[in-house]
């Protein structure tokens with residue numbers, strides 16, 4: 001008899017009943033004490049055709065994928081395996097962890113390291129892409145393996161794992177780079193490290209004065225919620241402010257065990273977010289995404305990012321169009337709490353970092369007027385002040401220390417008036433057309449725009465302020 005109070009709860013109850021049935025059928029002789037022990041779960045992961053055939057009715061294509069010699073690693077915790085529909089190969093849980101034959105098919109623009117992470121790593125496993133934060137890859141191991149993994153080039157491979165010496169190189173880089181205020185631990189999965197090593201790494205990071213926050217990205221709460229025990233929470237409490245992002249793609253992954261794990265982390269004072277990947281045939285639906293974000297916020301998990309699937313080897317069949325992502329945000333924004341709407345991002349192929357993408361809500365502009373539309377198609381006009389003075393705040397701004405972003409000031413620098421243009425590499429040489437220096441080219445001052453590239457203070461005083469001061473950083 002159902003105890004569900006909503007249609008969504010009834011669906012989740014059915015999924016859970018099916019999982020319980022699979023557990024009884026396959027692991028009926030395993031007592032709760034063992035089942036709830038994360039070490040037992042890790043040491044009983046499934047990875048062969050024979051083991052998986054006991055849990056689900058494998059299709060020919062799944063058998064082909066599982067038998068491929070060059071495949072990305074397969075390992076599935078018994079707990080997560082119970083969430084797979086034994087009969088339906090389109091099950092969203094099953095699709096994420098069981099390889100298909102088509103997984104090995106090449107596609108246009110496919111890359112081994114599509115985000116150029118290794119090219120942006122000053123030391124092995126330490127990706128420094130943004131001005132003030134780094135991604136610290138601490139292990140190549142995970143509790144289970146996702147077929148679309150962005151880091152399949154190293155993830156799952158024990159021989160590619162990061163050594164203690166490389167951890168020290170990563171920490172040394174952070175120590176000698178004071179602009180880093182935020183460190184994101186990832187991998188692989190940081191929670192797949194032994195508790196002792198994770199504790200040591202966090203202690204060493206916390207001892208660096210300029211590291212303000214530490215974040216962990218982990219799918220362990222989803223694959224292995226048993227790992228989120230009292231000992232784990234006690235360790236995390238020592239290192240606040242510490243944030244954790246989990247990784248749930250479909251509401252079927254939200255179980256009583258995951259809810260308990262999230263409650264424990266939230267009660268330990270850890271702000272929780274979720275990162276999903278938009279996956280064809282799994283969660284590329286407004287209605288699935290709505291149910292997902294609603295279930296997440298009920299667990300005190302803020303939907304943070306929805307990623308466009310990367311151009312990575314093995315992920316070709318999971319990719320959707322970008323327009324599908326925009327359609328999903330269109331179906332979330334305004335239709336549910338703003339708090340439940342993730343930022344949809346394309347992680348730039350080639351290594352440019354995350355680029356937010358969304359429907360266009362600004363329809364038109366004129367001086368003093370912005371025409372906007374809402375989610376219902378209601379079109380309105382925002383009247384802008386014509387006497388707004390953006391320089392009034394400058395005296396307050398002077399009290400705030402500026403954070404240097406050497407070489408990465410970007411478009412914001414143009415808006416501040418510190419720079420006129422951003423030129424692609426080689427721009428000036430191309431446009432010189434190989435010509436000689438001549439009398440019309442000799443004086444570079446003719447291209448120095450008035451009051452651009454000066455200090456903000458000089459600008460604040462306007463064109464009648466002090467004579468041209470030393471350029472802040474110049475027009476680079």
Ligand code: SF4
Pocket residue numbers: 141142143144145146148149150151155187188189219
């Ligand atoms: S948990 Fe993360 S790192 Fe591990 S296989 Fe899945 S996506 Fe890759």
